[in-house]
Amino acid sequence: MKVRIHKLFEYLLDTVDAEPEAIVGFSLSSSPRLGEFLDDLDPDLPLDWNQRSFRGLPELRDHVLRQAGLEGICAPDDVLVTAGAAEANYLALRQLLSPGDRLVSEMPGWPQAEVLGRAQEAEIVTVARDEADDWRLPLDRLADAVTPGTKVVFLSNPNNPTGRVMDADELAAVVDIARRADAWLIVDEVYAGLEWEGERAPSVAGLYEKGITTGSVSKALGLQGLRTGWLICRDPGLMQDAVILRENSSEIMNILGEVVAEIALRPERLEPALKAARTEGRAGLDRMDAFVTQTRGLTWSRPQAGLIGLARLPDGIDGEAFARKLLGPPWRTFLLPGAAYGEPQHIRLGVGGGPGTNLEAGLNRLAACLRDWPR
Known part of the structure; x- marks a missing residue:
């Protein structure tokens, strides 16, 4: 479609x-500005792919795991560097959804999942966040929506566009809901890193064997123009399929995006x-x-x-x-x-x-x- x-x-x-x-x-x-990175850039950098890994620069993937709190839980090969979180979401949804599959998402929420789900002829079910409850995700309604056979649950945390954060207990409940239905759980974390109340929430890739975390350097670091993001998942089959699908879309990452993102994510x-x-x-x-x-x-x-x-x-x-x-x-x-x-x-x-x-x-x-x- x-x-x-x-x-x-x-x-x-x-x-x-x-x-x-x-x-x-x-x-x-x-x-x-680019000038802030020049001292760390190699002027002899070949403007080809990174020549080291189709999954992205190894040191960049290490940084991605560190900033997400997934060191020791996920391995570097559980990370695929992508053209922003949007491509990461695309790679996951495109391979997971087939006609008739049930996709459960939130409203308000990032609309990409609904757009791609309809293109895949999936059944779209949305769970309304409650404005009167400060846009909290109603877990009881989510549990009712995620019926046995549901293929994918797609959420954003922090929520786009309300900024509501699911804490560790809420995420654990969401994982239980997805696990009971044997559903994949994708959580877009593109707005993580700018928390005003409490700590950053755990990343779902470390909480659930069918959990998928997506994110990027776009929002908290203001590096949207790099088009550098990531997909994190511990399922080797899904990750290999994502590499193959990316080969038939963007193919490889742009080397400048990878290198500048790696510099930006260095702990110092x-x-x-x-x-x-x-x-x-x-x-x-x-x-x-x-x-x-x-x-x-x-x-x-x-x-x-x-x-x-x-x-x-x-x-x-x-x-x-x-x-x-x-x-x-x-x-x-x-x-x-x-x-x-x-x-x-x-x-x-x-x-x-x-x-x-x-x-x-x-x-x-x-x-x-x-x-x-x-x-």
């Missing part, structure tokens, strides 16, 4: 030429980078919290992790109509409507991207657009 466009990407395509003056909703930390660089990102991110979220509190009719649950969250608009305002109006003159401010995540009465707010997003001006314009909205 043909892959159908999702609302999130459709909106981005429709608005990419708008040239906004401010952005309210950027999802990644401030991006480093990773911790200072995360500390700086957390300092900037927490300040931004404090500002956003104050803005939501002061703006009549706007409410949100502050994210427990990451730099984005969903805000409910005042009654009677459609999120997509509001986003399109805000993007036009005189406001020229970009944000994503909640319809991109199946929540049409919401907008996505975020504080990433650094000074270039012109966040303060964007917030002022957002408030003015709300005041101008016809009642």
